[in-house]
Amino acid sequence: MTTDLGMPTVASDPHGHLRGTEPFPVAAHRALADTQLRQNLGHATRTIRAKRAAVVGEVDDWEELRRAGECVKADVMARLPELLEQLEASVTARGGVVHWARDAEEANRIVVGLVRETGSDEVVKVKSMATQETGLNEALGAAGIAALETDLAELIVQLSDDKPSHFLVPAIHRNRSEIRDIFLREMPDVDPDLTDEPRRLAMAARAHLRRKFLSARVGISGVNFAVADTGTISVVESEGNGRMCLTLPDTLITVMGVEKVVPTWSDLEVFLQLLPRSSTGERMNPYTSSWSGVTPGDGPQTFHLVLLDNGRSNVLASPDGRQALHCIRCSACLNVCPVYERTGGHAYGSIYPGPIGAVLSPQLTGIDGPDDVNASLPYASSLCGACFDACPVRIDIPHLLVQQRAAAVEAHGRPTAQDLAMRAAAAAMASPGRFSLTERVVKLGRLLSRSGRIRSVPGPGAAAWFGARDMPEPPAETFREWWGRRERS
Amino acid sequence: MSAREEVLARLRAARDVGGSTVPDVPRDYHRTGVHAPGSAAAVERLTETLTDYRATVHRVGDLDGVPAAIAAVLAGSSSVVAPPGLPGEWLGEVTATVRRDDPPLSVADLDRLDAVVTGAAVAIADTGTFVLDALAPDQGRRAISLVPDHHVCVIRAADVVSSVPEALARLAPDGPLTFVSGPSATSDIELDRVEGVHGPRRLDVVLIVPPRA
Numbered sequence: 001m002t003t004d005l006g007m008p009t010v011a012s013d014p015h016g017h018l019r020g021t022e023p024f025p026v027a028a029h030r031a032l033a034d035t036q037l038r039q040n041l042g043h044a045t046r047t048i049r050a051k052r053a054a055v056v057g058e059v060d061d062w063e064e065l066r067r068a069g070e071c072v073k074a075d076v077m078a079r080l081p082e083l084l085e086q087l088e089a090s091v092t093a094r095g096g097v098v099h100w101a102r103d104a105e106e107a108n109r110i111v112v113g114l115v116r117e118t119g120s121d122e123v124v125k126v127k128s129m130a131t132q133e134t135g136l137n138e139a140l141g142a143a144g145i146a147a148l149e150t151d152l153a154e155l156i157v158q159l160s161d162d163k164p165s166h167f168l169v170p171a172i173h174r175n176r177s178e179i180r181d182i183f184l185r186e187m188p189d190v191d192p193d194l195t196d197e198p199r200r201l202a203m204a205a206r207a208h209l210r211r212k213f214l215s216a217r218v219g220i221s222g223v224n225f226a227v228a229d230t231g232t233i234s235v236v237e238s239e240g241n242g243r244m245c246l247t248l249p250d251t252l253i254t255v256m257g258v259e260k261v262v263p264t265w266s267d268l269e270v271f272l273q274l275l276p277r278s279s280t281g282e283r284m285n286p287y288t289s290s291w292s293g294v295t296p297g298d299g300p301q302t303f304h305l306v307l308l309d310n311g312r313s314n315v316l317a318s319p320d321g322r323q324a325l326h327c328i329r330c331s332a333c334l335n336v337c338p339v340y341e342r343t344g345g346h347a348y349g350s351i352y353p354g355p356i357g358a359v360l361s362p363q364l365t366g367i368d369g370p371d372d373v374n375a376s377l378p379y380a381s382s383l384c385g386a387c388f389d390a391c392p393v394r395i396d397i398p399h400l401l402v403q404q405r406a407a408a409v410e411a412h413g414r415p416t417a418q419d420l421a422m423r424a425a426a427a428a429m430a431s432p433g434r435f436s437l438t439e440r441v442v443k444l445g446r447l448l449s450r451s452g453r454i455r456s457v458p459g460p461g462a463a464a465w466f467g468a469r470d471m472p473e474p475p476a477e478t479f480r481e482w483w484g485r486r487e488r489s
Numbered sequence: 490m491s492a493r494e495e496v497l498a499r500l501r502a503a504r505d506v507g508g509s510t511v512p513d514v515p516r517d518y519h520r521t522g523v524h525a526p527g528s529a530a531a532v533e534r535l536t537e538t539l540t541d542y543r544a545t546v547h548r549v550g551d552l553d554g555v556p557a558a559i560a561a562v563l564a565g566s567s568s569v570v571a572p573p574g575l576p577g578e579w580l581g582e583v584t585a586t587v588r589r590d591d592p593p594l595s596v597a598d599l600d601r602l603d604a605v606v607t608g609a610a611v612a613i614a615d616t617g618t619f620v621l622d623a624l625a626p627d628q629g630r631r632a633i634s635l636v637p638d639h640h641v642c643v644i645r646a647a648d649v650v651s652s653v654p655e656a657l658a659r660l661a662p663d664g665p666l667t668f669v670s671g672p673s674a675t676s677d678i679e680l681d682r683v684e685g686v687h688g689p690r691r692l693d694v695v696l697i698v699p700p701r702a
Binding site: 007040079168176240283 | 490491492493494495496497498499500501502503504506507508509510511512513514515516517518519520538542593596597600613615616617618623624630631632635636653654657658662663664665666667668669670671672673674675676677678679680681682683684685686687688689
């Protein structure tokens, strides 16, 4: 933890959920070699892209909604401290208890303490990115508390001791027959004749979790939207596992990244249109729950809300970069990204994968030197711009990717081969004489060409550059030579 | 410095560095829907969108048609729970045992019941959604519409709006609200939607649509 009290601070990452162990290109190469993975991802992302396009096409004010969503979020960033104080007051007034966490460890410590107070050694969880980020399940496990993930995809990941690879469908990298195999192997009471029909798999999950839901004493959730002026928390889901966790336990503990606050109840009229259509490609997801503090006679009678910074203040301090905090975790940018579609989410290392993850993760953790694997994430893109077009709150992800590439370069203590090459190029282009000399040298490249392409060049750093690229053979006559000849004749 | 003070100090410092200009939010999206609330077109669109997400819609012409419609969809059920304020006559023709959630039933009791009958606060035609308000006496606390496997929801045409903004304008978030769009479903297997997970697997909607004069 920092000693600069009150200064924007990067995330703590006690369980390595925001930073992988190897650079993106290394992990991506391995993922690309996995044909099953590519098949599963290709199928799933094609399906969801078509569904999303169809339901977005039904809405003739989609662009107006996107602009409203963008501006509500920009407004939230400009007033974040005040809105959080308002949220705290509203939740407290309605019988909730608000806690503040500087970082992941502190959030986990708070939640472990609250669960211990209830005397329960088991909790049911609704899918939550914030608690994945902090590694809450590991922290609960270390305290002897079993955390049961109840979202179907999250359950698949938990049962197979895997890592999530998508915001919405953490097990998107698994197909139906792999899921059946995991259920047969890991669910004690499963029907041995279970088929891989999706409906049967959903039934198996229902049977597996039913008793746990009905007897759970503590539920843990994340937040999609928290309304500052009414203290209303909203959770968007499909299966009803969320409703179970939010309704049946005596105690509910909700962990939210501070950026999830919105000013007013009527702001949800924008996001409840943008999110389901962008996310699952549905007009509306099956269930959205909202509650304000504690309601006598209905649902948990003890409600705790944990507000988490963990690096968000660091992101907020960047005038453009803070757009990454506008994200509503719909995962549309993952589904349209040509890089994500081929590598899947694990290659990004962080639990925030895809285009938005490539700009959010390095800002949350900061880039600490040239060897930081998160410095490789902003390069996991062809800058094609599909992510911006799909983003329901118009986050300019391509711009942020370029900005994070600049940040990654700045993190170099001493110049790399690429830096030197770029400096040489800058020097060569600075005067007409030097440029013309350079052109003559480059022409020698024709000697390295095979069938019109150059595939490798000797020299430091060249192997890395040409590892994933080739270039056309330089022409026999440059433009400037041609122009000069034309002038003379 | 407490965590609260420190987080707020960090966020204030960051906000001031990153910029504190509050933008105007353009609200030029549709705040009223294409069909008037309660109109035949709105009810027609609701029927389509509900059906599209695997809810079964039963139309009746007036309140007098409700008891028979409810009795018909509950024909195979032996027990049903009703919120304290659900009109008693709606359940007049039901052959199943009716349990009022008053005093509140235990979760174990609810788990033994086959079905639940509720009203709704508002329904959204664009999205095939109805909203349950836990503070409304004919809708009841959240658990009763969650644990039983079959939900029968009665919606009046007057409560049908076209769009999400119109629905939110009619709702106050004072108590718990549940937006329901079809039976429970998941998209977690290959991103395709399949119905029937933890929430009610069967959803019947009784729509009260008075004939037009």
